[in-house]
Amino acid sequence: MMHPEYILTLSCPDQRGIVHRVSGFLAEHGCNIIDSAQFGDQETCRFFMRVHFAAEDAAVGDAALRADFTELADTLRLEWHLHDAHRKPRVLLMVSKIGHCLNDLLFRYKSGLLPVEIPAIVSNHMDFYQLAASYNIPFHHLPLAAGAPESAKLAQEARIVDLVDSHNIDLVVLARYMQILSPSLCTHLKGRAINIHHSFLPSFKGARPYAQAHQRGVKLIGATAHFVTGDLDEGPIIEQDVERVDHSMDAETLSAIGRDVECVVLARAVKWFVEHRVLQNEHRTVIFK
CATH class of the missing domain: 3.30.70.260 (ACT domain)
Known part of the structure; x- marks a missing residue:
């Protein structure tokens, strides 16, 4: 029984x-x-x-x-x-033009490795609408032009909030969504939005961080998954990992290794969250593995 x-x-x-x-x-x-x-x-x-x-x-x-x-x-x-315990949390995935984390999460979801429902994917670009369609997941293109006024950004974020609320979303995952969320959206998603970034921040900000790292001769690269807050990339950390690299590897190799680490770290963080293993402790987290 x-x-x-x-x-x-x-x-x-x-x-x-x-x-x-x-x-x-x-x-x-x-x-x-x-x-x-x-x-x-x-x-x-x-x-x-x-x-x-x-x-x-x-x-x-x-x-x-x-x-x-x-x-x-x-x-x-x-x-x-x-x-x-038998209810699968509902997850909204957000992505821009870099799709390795999105692709990895969708594969884990379809394979039954990630116990979630994904009712929607949001992007400010059209690059992955076919990928979404291959998983039979509605794709919402919410463009935001470079240099758009604040009113346009807030209008776009209002549509994101509508999707979160109408789909009863438990978790929003920024799977390489390359837009800074407004303070009001961060507040709305407090404790239920996870972001992923490479471990070079703040050393190598801006474009082509792996090329910058290669030029500096780094020996470790990695990734950090954390809760989204109004302080950019400074939310409570959920998971991190690293891989050793050496002088024989070019920037493209570093980037490929970095993508793999990002996928694994983000997948762990999402899985722990949807299994209710992550509790916030002020600016830190307690993870019951």
Whole structure:
């Protein structure tokens, strides 16, 4: 018999007895814990927890479970979310003219490696409309001309917000979307937008960063996936990785290696997010792998 499964994530001021109170609540409500992880941060004095459990008592419905847990949450001053473990989060992908991350995420989605629904792809260019069509995903071309006035940018972003809201989007992924989001859009997407960039920032900004890196003789290249905030490329980091390179590699080779790292790092970050493994801890993250 299949029982409803949930993933509970929470954070609160650190205090004695949190695990006991939460596990006791679940036991009292006929729930069986499948796996659990927790972390107490001594610097911020906050406690973080992720619990995957099955609700085995048919007499305790979803509404009652949530209502009763609210009382406990108020007592412990919890910030909490209770997710249906079988529901696939809805992801909006955004891309410009560089498609390796988009292509990788779509392949993982189609192969069942990424447990998500992708109801839409947004781009300010037309380059990948055929790729979207091959996956039977609606492609929304929202152009924004170079040097466009602020009013045009805000109008374009308003259409993005409409798509996010109308499709009940849980996560927006900037899969090499090369436009800076306005502060208002960053606020609207707070905690549910992920970006990817190469690890050279801020050393090699602007065009052709891998060519710049080659000229400087770098020995490590990599990528960073982070939450989007109003501070450009400075949001809480979710995942990073690097690859060693050497003097025998030209700029194109560095770029190819960099693309592979970006794909892997972004895919990990997205997967952890949609599995509810990422909790924000001020300007850092707690990742329950």
